[in-house]
Amino acid sequence: xxxxxxxxxxxxxxxxxxxxxxxxxxxxxxxxxxxxxxxxxxxxxxxxxxxxxxxxxxxxxxxxxxx
Numbered sequence: 835x836x837x838x839x840x841x842x843x844x845x846x847x848x849x850x851x852x853x854x855x856x857x858x859x860x861x862x863x864x865x866x867x868x869x870x871x872x873x874x875x876x877x878x879x880x881x882x883x884x885x886x887x888x889x890x891x892x893x894x895x896x897x898x899x900x901x
Contacts, residue, residue, distance in 0.1 A: 845853075
């Protein structure tokens with residue numbers, strides 16, 4: 835078992851710092867992705883609201899014409 839472990843290089847402080855930097859970057863990217871997903875959902879809701887508004891406007895036009 836010790837021979838197997840000896841095959842792997844001992845991480846340097848620089849390696850550890852790089853790894854921690856990558857972890858931080860990954861967390862930041864994950865947060866941005868979640869933030870974009872929320873914005874996308876908000877945009878979908880706004881689009882749906884606009885579609886509903888268009889339908890209401892069209893119904894109002896038809897009602898006015900019928901009068």
